[in-house]
Amino acid sequence: MHGLIVFSETSPIDMLAWKLIDAPEFQRLRRIRQLGVSEFTFPGAVHTRFAHSIGVFHNARTLVEIIRREMKRKNQEFDEKRAEIVQIAALLHDLGHGPFSHTFEGVQEARGVKKRHEQWTAEIIRNEAGRIRPLLDKFRAGFCDQVAELLEAEDPVDIYHAVVSSSFDADRLDYLRRDKLMTGTGAGAIDFDWLMDNVRVAEIELGAPDEEEEPVEKVATFCLTAKALPAAEQFLLARYTLHQQVYFHKTTRCVEHMIGKLLSRIAKHAAQENEIEKQTGLEKDHPVIKFFGKGGETVVSYLGLDDALIFGALGSMARAIDPEISDLALRLRERKLYKTLDIADVGHDEGRQRQRLRKIKKDFEAQLADGSVILDEKAAISIYSEIGGDEDRTHKKLHILDGGKPVEISVLSPMIKALERKQQFTRLYFENDQDRDKARGKKGQIHD
Known part of the structure; x- marks a missing residue:
């Protein structure tokens, strides 16, 4: 995909990156899949955040x-130190992902812990007892905090920030092509070389002007020339297609919810500290138990978690006396998944879909309450959808230079404009096959 990625011995930033890659915190990313549980649907989707992060760098x-090049063309000064910060930030941007990434964040949020992977990333980078901080501090005084601050920042402050957070940042330029390749998804072509050749720098407005307040804020970001419009349309369509066919695939979402349910149950027992080994099948000093236990959510315990650890523990969890844990562990180990019902099976009429969902909620109220039926209605996509949620901020939208001025692409492209409206996916996952069949109606069809 990228070809040979070379780390030059004459480049200080390349040599720093080379040392950081060898750090245990970075090597951990070998054990975290880029697409979480997508391999349940796409067997080839076994690529890791380790490979992805190197591609992002x-x-x-x-x-x-x-x-x-753009600074030279505009007769502006290039900030070498700022450029070094963003390159290392790009390399380290995924250090804070937990096992199964966004699924794990969902489990934590349900437990009242709203701590996203970006915050964990910053903590791991700043950790004085870790291997990352000493390398960054040795490179330049204050460098560690500068990298962490860049990754924590939600709003861009300059063009350098656009390297790690924009409509055309280093992250999505890797994962879109890598995920497409590894899942074997045929739809959505990306003319990468043509797009890169037509990248320019221009200022965009971050918000609408306010007559009573300060003037609208502007920030420099990456834009594309007008001749790259067709390629830009294909770029966004590829992202849309990946969300539709891969990231929000019904089987993948089902597995994510099953893992979330399993981890939530484990966390409950770990917090209660009551017959943990019998209830969960895991020893008291198992990294998962230590993390979910009282006072266990530290950087050290977090770094002990990864996909391989949890998948490797399914055999032990299958022997738990908690029937929910043992059942879920065995199902995941043998791929005996919950059965899915997609509300869209009734047709595309939204009124009819809502009507049918109301009836199912009423008929299966008890099962929805005890978790034997899971309702999933948080998956929604539009042309600007992001993994883990929708992204509507201006600097995340793609801009085309029209007459030398940046214009959001949907203004120029009727095709992109048509895909701005969110498409909602509403599914239910049934532990009991008979319940799913009952909800579907006779002969496998949903009836009103």
Whole structure:
């Protein structure tokens, strides 16, 4: 995909990246899948956040050179130190992902812990007892905090920030192509070389002007020339297709909810500290138990968690006396998944879908309450959808230079405009096959 990625011995930032890759915190990413449980649906989707992060670093170097070229063209000074910060930030941006990434964040949120992977990333980077901080501090005084602060920032402050957070950042330029390749998804072509050749830097407005307040804020970001419009349309369509066919695939979502249910149950027993080994099948010093136990949510315990650890413990969890834990563990181990019912099976009429959902909620009220039926209505996509949620901020939208001025692409493209409206996916996952069949109606059809 990228070809040979070279780390030059004459480049200080490349040599720093090389050392960081060897750190245990970065090597942990070998054990975290980029697409979580998508391999249940797409067997080839076994690529890791380790490979992805190196690809992001490679893209960041390319985008930095584009900034260098654009600064020269505009007779502006290139900030070498700022460029070094964003390249290392790009390399380390995924350090804080937990096992199964967004699924794990959902479990934590349900427990009242709203701590996203970006916050964990910053903590891991700043951890004085870790291997990352000493390398960054040795490179330059204050460098560690500068990298962490960049990754924590929600709003961009300059063009360098766009390397790690924009409509055309180094992250999505890697995962879109990598995920498409590894899942074997045929739809949605990306003319990467043409797009990169047509990247420019221009200022966009972050919000609408307010007559009574301060003037609208502007920030420099990546835009594309007008001749790249067709390729930009295909770029966004590829992202849309991946969300539709891969990230929100019904089987993948089902597995995510099953794992979420399993981890939530484990966490409950770990917090109660009552017959943990019998109830969960895991020893008291197992990393999962230690993390979910009282006072266990530390950087050290978090770094002990990964996909391989949890998948490897399914055999032990299958022997738990808690029937929910043992059943879920065995189902996941043998791929005997809950049965899915997609509300869209009644047709595309939204009124009819809502009517049918109301009836199912009424008929299966008890099962929805005890978790034997799971309702999933948080998956929604539009042309700007992001993994883990929708992203509506201006700097995340793609801009085309029209007459030298940046214009959001949907203004110029009727095709993109048509896909701005969110498409909702509403599914139910049934532990009991008979319940699913009852909800579907006779002969496998949903009836009103």
